[in-house]
Amino acid sequence: xxxxxxxxxxxxxxxxxxxxxxxxxxxxxxxxxxxxxxxxxxxxxxxxxxxxxxxxxxxxxxxxxxxxxxxxxxxxxxxxxxxxxxxxxxxxxxxxxxxxxxxxxxxxxxxxxxxxxxxxxxxxxxxxxxxxxxxxxxxxxxxxxxxxxxxxxxxxxxxxxxxxxxxxxxxxxxxxxxxxxxxxxxxxxxxxxxxxxxxxxxxxxxxxxxxxxxxxxxxxxxxxxxxxxx
Amino acid sequence: xxxxxxxxxxxxxxxxxxxxxxxxxxxxxxxxxxxxxxxxxxxxxxxxxxxxxxxxxxxxxxxxxxxxxxxxxxxxxxxxxxxxxxxxxxxxxxxxxxxxxxxxxxxxxxxxxxxxxxxxxxxxxxxxxxxxxxxxxxxxxxxxxxxxxxxxxxxxxxxxxxxxxxxxxxxxxxxxxxxxxxxxxxxxxxxxxxxxxxxxxxxxxxxxxxxxxxxxxxxxxxxxxxxxxx
Numbered sequence: 001x002x003x004x005x006x007x008x009x010x011x012x013x014x015x016x017x018x019x020x021x022x023x024x025x026x027x028x029x030x031x032x033x034x035x036x037x038x039x040x041x042x043x044x045x046x047x048x049x050x051x052x053x054x055x056x057x058x059x060x061x062x063x064x065x066x067x068x069x070x071x072x073x074x075x076x077x078x079x080x081x082x083x084x085x086x087x088x089x090x091x092x093x094x095x096x097x098x099x100x101x102x103x104x105x106x107x108x109x110x111x112x113x114x115x116x117x118x119x120x121x122x123x124x125x126x127x128x129x130x131x132x133x134x135x136x137x138x139x140x141x142x143x144x145x146x147x148x149x150x151x152x153x154x155x156x157x158x159x160x161x162x163x164x165x166x167x168x169x170x171x172x173x174x175x176x177x178x179x180x181x182x183x184x185x186x187x188x189x190x191x192x193x194x195x196x197x198x199x200x201x202x203x204x205x206x207x208x209x210x211x212x213x214x215x216x217x218x219x220x221x222x223x224x225x226x227x228x229x230x
Numbered sequence: 231x232x233x234x235x236x237x238x239x240x241x242x243x244x245x246x247x248x249x250x251x252x253x254x255x256x257x258x259x260x261x262x263x264x265x266x267x268x269x270x271x272x273x274x275x276x277x278x279x280x281x282x283x284x285x286x287x288x289x290x291x292x293x294x295x296x297x298x299x300x301x302x303x304x305x306x307x308x309x310x311x312x313x314x315x316x317x318x319x320x321x322x323x324x325x326x327x328x329x330x331x332x333x334x335x336x337x338x339x340x341x342x343x344x345x346x347x348x349x350x351x352x353x354x355x356x357x358x359x360x361x362x363x364x365x366x367x368x369x370x371x372x373x374x375x376x377x378x379x380x381x382x383x384x385x386x387x388x389x390x391x392x393x394x395x396x397x398x399x400x401x402x403x404x405x406x407x408x409x410x411x412x413x414x415x416x417x418x419x420x421x422x423x424x425x426x427x428x429x430x431x432x433x434x435x436x437x438x439x440x441x442x443x444x445x446x447x448x449x450x451x452x453x454x455x456x457x458x459x460x
Contacts, residue, residue, distance in 0.1 A: 014291075017291075024320070025319055025320065028322065054287075057287065057288075057291075058287075058291040061244075061292060062291060062312065064320075078317060079317055079320045080314060080315075080316070080318075080319065080320055081316065081317045082292065082312065082315065084310060085311075085316065086310070086311065086315060086394065087309055087311045088310075088394075089251070089255055089310065090254070090294075090309045091393060092258065097393060097394070100392045100394045100395075101394055103392050103394075104338075104392065104394050104395065104398070107338055107341045107342075108334075111337045112337075162330045163323075163326060163330045164316065164327070164330045164331055164334050164405075165334065167316040168316065168334070168398070171316075172394070175394075
């Protein structure tokens, strides 16, 4: 923690922000845990309080810590996960981006569904069933169901027991929905039908069926997106 | 651009940083393009220059713009792509993380190799051949070849013509190598052999062979990582 600050080209607040990250990971601070106060950190890292404040601002903008006024500085939920972490909004051709994201989903999600069918616990399946039902209710009321839909696919990723998948899937899925809004009734009926197929396959712990159902689901999505772009 | 700043809970510099992002995307500014100066931006967005400076700091910490002293503020290469965008360093069990990342690679990269075999141009194949050779030279001299290795796999992702893959692959691959250093000679021989297989399959535009070669390559990597963790 107290290593020399001099042999580095980065600006001081940037360097100090890296040291605070190491403090968080070394002490295994979790989401919601409080950081030492400004005064203590300034002493520990042998820098001024102004530098600590600048470093904290950097960490806030990276969604690593949050400041609760009058309380102190805390580790964020999902620390380090920022909006649009792969820089999608800076890509020029949004239509191509949407189709490329469909291609990525078609590669990853059928395999995730298969892993989920192999590895999901009974509690996770109950949770998945609950969220699937919530998507259906929103669809039937013709309300915006995008966020719930992302939650459904994120839960399947969680059922895979792969710790990275729940971080990747929402990024890919919301990347598509930033640019394209798919809420037409024709597709929501298709969403309900194919979500049920995926859910049943996972409930039956049938990886092949889960893979096939996810492929059908994603293909109907992709067809819709293609017609919207064209 | 000049929409009201008031109906939003975010702090002012945060809001202004979002407006500057919109300015970059609306004007289609590319990597290396210069932003308007502080004074002009302050006028356009009807805020003080101090707020512009704070907003720019946020964008610097998100790797969207960089300040070149005495020159001005410029759009970064790969804007919005930060180090560790999926927050891997905050995950507790690094051994499990490394194996989970191997699982993700095993799902994505064989398909990318197959797409690359279908879609790579002759120029891209020449470039791939050059980088493969550079990896081999480093391996033979028993030098650190990790960065070149990431470049090789990133190039294959580029050959796939999917614009998202070149952003995902380096994140996944460097996530593994942050925690585990695989440079032992036994594996580098295996790396040279399987890289050649992948390269030849892409040269021959043979997707099945490319997929199979990538699986063999990743499997030898995963076996090595498993023994290191155990």
